[in-house]
Amino acid sequence: MRCVVLGGGGHARVVIDAIQASGEATTVAILDADRSRWGTELQGVPITGGDDQLAAVLASGVTHFVVGIGSVRDTGPRRRLFERASACGLTALLVRHPSAVSSPWARMGGGSVLLANAVVNAGATVGENVIVNTGAIVEHDCLIGDHVHIATGARLASGVRVGMGAHVGAGAVVRQQIVIGEEAVVGAGAVVVRDVAPRTVVVGVPARPLEIWAGRSIG
Ligand SMILES: CC(C)(COP(=O)(O)OP(=O)(O)OC[C@H]1O[C@@H](n2cnc3c(N)ncnc32)[C@H](O)[C@@H]1OP(=O)(O)O)[C@@H](O)C(=O)NCCC(=O)NCCS
Structure with a gap:
């Protein structure tokens, strides 16, 4: 299974770690709204662009996604990302x-x-x-x-x-x-x-x- 992680901050580190340790999927890309992160990588996974890349990611053969942003109070941003990726046709991992x-x-x-x-x-x-x-x-x-x-x-x-x-x-x-x-x-x-x-x-x-x-x- 090939998956994309949405968000490339601190929580994403732990999510990617868990995916890698479980061996159940391969994280092929991270999408992040912060342009300064584009072209960098997190634990070996490239941050390839923003959420507008979701359709392209799907077209490239990625089937699954997981939200990689955390929250300390307001869970709204996580919900909106989840709904956006689901609407694109990706399956939540x-x-x-x-x-x-x-x-x-x-x-x-x-x-x-x-x-x-x-x-x-x-x-x-x-x-x-x-x-x-x-x-x-x-x-x-x-x-x-x-x-x-x-x-x-x-x-x-x-x-x-x-x-x-x-x-x-x-x-x-x-x-x-x-x-x-x-x-x-x-x-x-x-x-x-x-x-x-x-x-x-x-x-x-x-x-x-x-x-x-x-x-x-x-x-
Ligand atoms: C409860 C919470 C959302 C409040 O955040 P906030 O609205 O920014 O509150 P503030 O930091 O401005 O604090 C306001 C008052 O509440 C107190 N307070 C804040 N959080 C508190 C807590 N968890 N327990 C007891 N008192 C708390 C502050 O000491 C302050 O008191 P004062 O007015 O007498 O000085 C936040 O402090 C919190 O606990 N968030 C959860 C963080 C978390 O779970 N992180 C882990 C992510 S893995």
């Missing part, structure tokens, strides 16, 4: 680093990326274009919407539901059965013990909306 564990009883959507030491347990459903980042844990029966980012080292206990496009920050812990709304953001290190409304940002232990924390000593 499921990437699993060989050290990641995904149960045969879990379901994983196309374009999702399980990085080193990530775990997705039995009965979990992970949508399309989801990042389960390095060392993150998605426990049994969780339901993860499309384009979500479960950041490095975050841990979701059983039965957690995460709405489309949400971001669960690095090292966050989410109690079992919690619902995190669409495009919500859980700050790094938060401990979530109550449901999170769509498009809100929560931080802290226990997690509370960011505006409640503002002006207070978070300690």
Whole structure:
């Protein structure tokens, strides 16, 4: 399988590494909106141009793509790239680093990326274009919407539901059965013990909306 990676920054390094380690596809090119990167390479893969090259890449025999840009809050750019590449007729590649564990009883959507030491347990459903980042844990029966980012080292206990496009920050812990709304953001290190409304940002232990924390000593 020949694939293209969309985005040539830091997250792409880890994605390409995982693809190479898995041996399931060959990354033949990277497309990146940043012109200063064109003509350079990342871990042996050439950055050949911008997203306007998608049709040409498809015509050259590349069949698959994966989004290689990360996110620290807003997952929108990742969603838009995914939709653009899908509309061009490319197929979203499921990437699993060989050290990641995904149960045969879990379901994983196309374009999702399980990085080193990530775990997705039995009965979990992970949508399309989801990042389960390095060392993150998605426990049994969780339901993860499309384009979500479960950041490095975050841990979701059983039965957690995460709405489309949400971001669960690095090292966050989410109690079992919690619902995190669409495009919500859980700050790094938060401990979530109550449901999170769509498009809100929560931080802290226990997690509370960011505006409640503002002006207070978070300690
Ligand atoms: C929650 C978050 C989105 C807020 O970002 P922001 O809106 O730019 O917030 P700011 O950095 O301006 O901070 C605003 C206030 O919230 C506090 N704050 C920010 N993030 C916090 C967090 N994760 N936990 C506790 N407090 C936090 C700040 O200390 C600041 O408090 P103050 O007003 O008393 O000084 C961001 O800090 C965060 O945690 N993002 C997740 C990053 C991540 O997961 N990265 C890994 C990618 S693999």
